[in-house]
Amino acid sequence: MSLIVQKYGGTSVGSVERIESVAQRVMGWREQGHQVVVVVSAMSGETNRLMALAQDIQEQPVPRELDVLLSTGEQVTIALLSMALEKRGCAARSYTGHQVHIRTDSVHNKARIVDIDDKRIHKDLAQGRVVVVAGFQGMDETGNITTLGRGGSDTSAVALAAALKADECQIYTDVDGVYTTDPRVVPEARRLDHVTYEEMLEMASLGAKVLQIRSVEFASKYGVPLRVLSSFEDTGEDAGCTVAGTLISAEDAEMEQALISGIAFNRDEAKVTMLGVPDQPGVAHKILGPIADNNIEVDMIIQNIAEDATTDFTFTVHRNDYDKSLAIMQETAKKLGAREVTGDTKIVKVSIVGVGMRSHAGIASTMFETLATEGVNIRMISTSEIKISVVVDEKYLELSVRALHEAFGLDQSA
Numbered sequence: 001m002s003l004i005v006q007k008y009g010g011t012s013v014g015s016v017e018r019i020e021s022v023a024q025r026v027m028g029w030r031e032q033g034h035q036v037v038v039v040v041s042a043m044s045g046e047t048n049r050l051m052a053l054a055q056d057i058q059e060q061p062v063p064r065e066l067d068v069l070l071s072t073g074e075q076v077t078i079a080l081l082s083m084a085l086e087k088r089g090c091a092a093r094s095y096t097g098h099q100v101h102i103r104t105d106s107v108h109n110k111a112r113i114v115d116i117d118d119k120r121i122h123k124d125l126a127q128g129r130v131v132v133v134a135g136f137q138g139m140d141e142t143g144n145i146t147t148l149g150r151g152g153s154d155t156s157a158v159a160l161a162a163a164l165k166a167d168e169c170q171i172y173t174d175v176d177g178v179y180t181t182d183p184r185v186v187p188e189a190r191r192l193d194h195v196t197y198e199e200m201l202e203m204a205s206l207g208a209k210v211l212q213i214r215s216v217e218f219a220s221k222y223g224v225p226l227r228v229l230s231s232f233e234d235t236g237e238d239a240g241c242t243v244a245g246t247l248i249s250a251e252d253a254e255m256e257q258a259l260i261s262g263i264a265f266n267r268d269e270a271k272v273t274m275l276g277v278p279d280q281p282g283v284a285h286k287i288l289g290p291i292a293d294n295n296i297e298v299d300m301i302i303q304n305i306a307e308d309a310t311t312d313f314t315f316t317v318h319r320n321d322y323d324k325s326l327a328i329m330q331e332t333a334k335k336l337g338a339r340e341v342t343g344d345t346k347i348v349k350v351s352i353v354g355v356g357m358r359s360h361a362g363i364a365s366t367m368f369e370t371l372a373t374e375g376v377n378i379r380m381i382s383t384s385e386i387k388i389s390v391v392v393d394e395k396y397l398e399l400s401v402r403a404l405h406e407a408f409g410l411d412q413s414a
């Protein structure tokens with residue numbers, strides 16, 4: 001017997017039929033003798049609907065009251081799911097965040113969980129109940145309702161799994177796992193059986209939207225094995241006791257590790273270049289300081305080796321920040337006496353991710369060779385221990401991703 005925490009996202013509880021199907025799946029696990037704690041999101045679209053209501057009254061709603069409002073979405077689904085379980089003869093109890101003491105800090109709308117009292121839940125489990133907990137919400141020290149930021153139910157589930165010392169935290173969603181890359185770009189993309197926390201974090205921050213990043217950080221910190229699975233797959237005879245999906249866990253020396261686990265890409269990049277900047281101490285700070293002061297996040301940065309007394313300085317930002325960045329740079333260029341500012345929004349970032357990179361030389365060279373063979377010009381390069389990213393022209397995105405997917409042996413039939 002094991003203790004499993006399962007989280008069902010908005011689309012998985014998007015209608016009464018979907019909720020009934022979740023109940024069926026939960027029953028399957030119960031019947032196999034497992035203890036189950038279920039965390040649910042609001043029905044899909046509900047949090048947005050509530051948000052819109054608030055904004056009809058106040059463009060920037062009072063954060064405390066917004067949390068009171070937004071947390072109601074999850075209160076609906078915990079009750080409905082518990083009813084669906086009870087109807088099937090499966091004892092169940094629903095709880096809001098504050099009822100099971102999901103204690104958070106007081107940062108409304110993006111609170112962090114600081115503590116969970118697991119006693120009440122353990123008691124219910126010992127009495128044979130399924131415990132259904134509202135995701136996305138908690139309460140602060142003085143009893144105010146808080147929420148954890150959009151997509152926060154993932155984090156609720158992982159935090160509960162950590163507090164209860166669950167054997168596994170299963171995240172049920174509308175895809176059946178984490179893929180080597182976006183199947184819409186590469187039809188040969190495969191579901192991964194296993195990725196490490198680190199790889200998942202890189203992939204998530206590079207744009208793979210399966211899990212809230214914070215939930216992966218949390219899982220990694222507390223060593224909670226996480227599994228992403230589909231709630232839409234037919235449960236069939238063994239009602240839901242499938243354990244496929246993608247397991248996200250710590251690196252395991254026993255496990256055979258692929259060199260590269262996935263190819264991520266991001267279409268939202270833009271680059272800005274300052275040409276002919278005097279090459280002096282403090283220049284990088286003078287260029288990037290005003291950018292940071294405007295809360296613009298910088299991704300890749302390149303400074304060329306100075307050939308004469310000047311250098312070129314290039315960085316990338318989110319496309320939405322492009323116009324503002326360009327304007328700031330033009331100001332800075334005047335102050336520094338730089339020659340010119342140029343920019344480009346028709347660029348994308350393509351990255352290969354894999355912990356196997358650590359122990360293997362030559363991965364970068366395979367990547368560059370593959371792109372060269374396809375005639376793709378690399379504009380920028382950056383690396384970390386388990387990731388290599390390149391910036392290429394937008395028109396080469398699909399070509400680059402497909403070529404790399406094949407070159408690293410990720411294609412389905414490979």
Ligand code: ASP
Binds near residue numbers: 010041
């Ligand atoms: N209902 C919340 C949202 O839509 C939390 C979640 O779904 O994880 O962001």
Ligand code: MG
Binds near residue numbers: 010041
């Ligand atoms: Mg959601």
